[in-house]
Amino acid sequence: MSTQTGGRRERLRKATLQEIHEAVRTLLVEQGPAAVTINAVARQVGMSGPALYHYYAGHDALIGAVTADFFDELATAMEQVRDARAHAPVGERILAVCRAMRTWAISHPAEFGWIFAAPITPLNREPDSERHQAGRRFERVLLDLTIELWQTRPFPVPDPADLPASLREQLITYSATIGEQLPPAAAHVFLSCWIRLYGLLCMEVLHQLDFAYSDLEPVYEECLHDLTRVLGLAPTDDARP
Secondary structure (H helix, E strand, O other): OOOHHHHHHHHHHHEEEHHHHHHHHHHHHOOHHHHHHHHOOOOOOOOOHHHHHHOOOHHHHHHHHHHHHHHHHHHHHHHHHHHOOOOOOHHHHHHHHHHHHHHHHHHHHHHHHHOOOOOEEEEEEEEOOHHHHHHHHHHHHHHHHHHHHHOOOOOOOOHHOOOOOOHHHHHHHHHEEEEEOOOOHHHHHHHHHHHHHHHHHHHHOOOOOOOOOOOHHHHHHHHHHHHHHHHHOOOOHHOOO
């Protein structure tokens, strides 16, 4: 096989993979997750179900690849906002990234819901999968900024002795997985902030708070304001774009 022929085949394969992923997204957005089956996707791209197995070993592999796409899209949106403020104070970049995360999520509710239903796996599971790597990339955006904040202006942390033993052990393990760039007590603060912020966003996107709110942006901003106090950020770090 000539290099030219091999290159053409690779381009055709990549184009087909892109078409498959777009078909998954269309089914997800228009009909919901249950509609994303091998046969339905194959029909969308004009091939048979068995033919799709030439590209993916099965439904799980297909779902994993598309989930990686969504994680990468979200991470890219957050990274672009972060990098556009490369010389801004770290607190300002943290807030900008948090707002970019919400903007992408509410603009892509089906995709964000899909991500929420496919949590990032621990480091000791499928570490080489596309989905795992993309999920870790998303996770690192805010984590790396928090590490930078900790290294330049450490925020208040609890006394580890005041935490339950089981929680301390888990935080020690988590700290080790991130190269101890945050000590366990600082990791506890980071994770607590993340749980609150991401949890609120998930509730918004999944319409769990519609009974009380028609616009959750002020609630999200209030949450960000509270987190700035937890992280010891100055009011000037709260500047809006």
